[in-house]
Amino acid sequence: MSTPLLEPLERDAWDARTARHLLNRAGFGVPRSRWERLTSLGMESAMRELLYYETQFESSSKPRLVLDNPSVQERRELYRDLDEEGRRALQNERRREERKSIAELKGWWLDRMLATKRPFQEKLALFWHGHFATSAQKVTVPLHNWQVNDIVRRNASGNFKTLAIEMGQSPAMLDYLDNRRSTKRKPNENWARELMELFTMGVGNYSEDDIKNSARAFTGWNSDHEKFVYREDLHDFESKTFMGRTGNFDGWDIIDIIFDQPVTAEYIAGELWTYFAYAEPEPEIVSGLGATLRDHDYDLKPMLDQLFASRAFYSDKAIGTQIKSPAQLIIQLCSELGVDDPPYALVVSAMRQLGQDLFNPPNVKGWDGGKAWINANALLYRYNLPATLIAPRATRDDRMQQKKKNAAKADESMMAERNPNRPAPWDADAFFGQFEFTTVGECLDVLTEHCLSVPLSPAQRATIIEAMDARERTRMTPNSVSGSRMRTALHLLTSSAEYQLC
């Protein structure tokens, strides 16, 4: 019954390579100091520290700007004394504020991914965001978008069934998949279908009749301006037949029946394995993890423990074979290069250009991931991004100087508005200073080890050495690897196909 693929990794196989792999996949890569520590801690302690993140302090900060969503009555009040023009102006203002608020949410989340002491929680939250996809393009209310973000974070490694219910009852999902428009006279099948097809069981494990009947059962699942409400007046109280059972089912009953199906545990286990390890897992892995999940009534932790301890997770099929998602690429880049405070406007725009606009997955399937991240534009954008991120930026002193100059010419408040806390420049000395090397070759080797999960070929290594040497033709003397040579190496390493893998 147990498969060798899910046997725990031998204790002596825990080393820098496997530790890095765990940190990359269960998080977004971490600063060198931390992975060195986790390597020395040993596998069990390292896993405990990473996976049981509740022990790690996390500030309960919220995004600065989550607009309240006025109720219908409040809205009526607001609009009552306005003429058409006034209403339009107010509506436009509202729309602008909403967009600003969503943009703030995006930046806030990216910041949290980078700064958090609980990278695994954010990595899981990102998984669930793609899994239970809702999009701010349809769900324009910022509060509703914030709520689902909060749900996937709170329940990230909690109970899958609880998470499914909370998501299904979120105003965002009720809007996105139209259940709040579903009535006993005209049941809408959107939520009922996707709940089974994408969220819990996978296609082929239910019939069209099951969709129709469960859609009727979910009538009445509705929302007001800020929370779930059960509307009995919209609910269909007639008998339904679902997955071979007949009764006067409601939404809760349907979810109970879905979570009684063994395939539900296996489906989500396979999705999590694909996200964390590799696509198309062996059937033994799916059934093994599924059994663990079922044995624990859909509590995710024991299954995740098993996943991250397994030999298959540390196999050659897994290490260095995953194409980094845009979030992975950007957050790992920042954390590996020590860019603690990247310009968030750039980072948010990079996420969009690279195809992972947070709070706006392309459709209800979420992000396909893997090769779907890659096309000519996206790839060139990826190769250009590292240099942009570490490009010299104006220091605070420069800014003060500039501000003084400008203040004489222009309105100072306008300048402040345009440049709110521009980030500090990248600290090259601090970055390169953490390594020990004396020659160009050693320099390249430590940087390679730092940046890449897959090795360079000797020819590639020679190319980069040649590039480093090209600028200063003289033979290197010990300790004289110049800044420009180090930057050249770093630039080429982060502009490599290998760098796209983790």
Next chain:
Amino acid sequence: MHIAVSRRQFLKSSAIFATAGMAPAFLTRSASGVALPINGFKDDRVLVVIQLSGGNDGLNTVVPYSNDVYYQNRPSLGLKEDRLLKLNDDLAFNDKLEGLMRLYDDGKLGLVQNVGYPNPDRSHFRSMEIWHTASDSDAFVGSGWIGRYFDNTCSGSARPQAGVAITNERPQAFDGEEGFGVVFDRPERFGWRPGKGGDTLDRFTELNEEKRTGNPTLDFLQRTTSNAIMSSHEVREAADRAGFESNTRGRNDPLRTVAGLIKGDLATRIYYVSMGSFDTHAGQAGKHDSLLQQFSSSLAEFQESLEREGLADRVLTMVFSEFGRRVGQNASGGTDHGTAAPMFLVGSNVRPGLYGAMPDLTDLDNGDLKYKVDFRSVYATVLEDWFETDSKAILQQQFDTLPLIG
């Protein structure tokens, strides 16, 4: 003749040619004036898609001037007699569309009226998505219609630049399995940016050559990188051949860039440009006029330059907007999001004239026009009659075509 060249050889040789001021022979085909197929396609036909972003007010573009209801609904925005270029007894162009009128008079313009789709969505994003994915309005489709066309039709020799968008962001229409379609606002900006030291383009290219490492994902990434590098190289070569690096005016008008790249013989099947924003909620009068003026003169100039270069037979241009605007003007002297709107097809192969029925201003759906022609019929027409391909495979439904081309 296409000579079989490996990517590696190509990259090396083209680098050498570039420094010697010459291009490889297979990149300079049109100098002979013989039409050769575009790499990866069976012929040399080009489609240019112009997107009027933001929702163009169709009723002030093509004006139903014989209908009093139009003037009743638009007391200040309705275009009077002196602002009209008449097409017939009922319809007239906004007088800012002089360029379009010229194309119409020369028999190079087809006007499709009242184009839309069932259950219209009035959100910019969603409606744009529907036009890009060619989906029904209640379906969410991951791929774009152009991406699906490439996936269905390209042979192995097509490169990513089979589709080129002169925009800031990749149009969703390009999304597909094989990753065709590249995006840049200026040709010289498309590519990897070398550093100041030994981190040169050549070394970057060498570093990322496909090596068949045995790691299929890495091989895929290296292959895609080589293709991207080649694309960016070929885009620059085409721009150089067209000689518009010195043409600073080209920067403001994406159609100039397109004309240059067609002239420079880029192996591109579909060009995509976006103009606007046409989202004229308030104070529409002057704004909309100048947008139309810009669009029309730019398109007319584009067509003239193609004719000058003897390229007009190869190129078809299609113009759309994600929706039209409401029939009645609003209290801010503007118009709000609406539904159906006209589309234009321009080219020497277009059967000129008016297609589809005039908008019916009395039979409205909640203040909005009811569409008469599904936009996917126009796509189907372009796919069937211009690209000679099975439109159903791409649009995933059968749509009637219009006799617009031939």
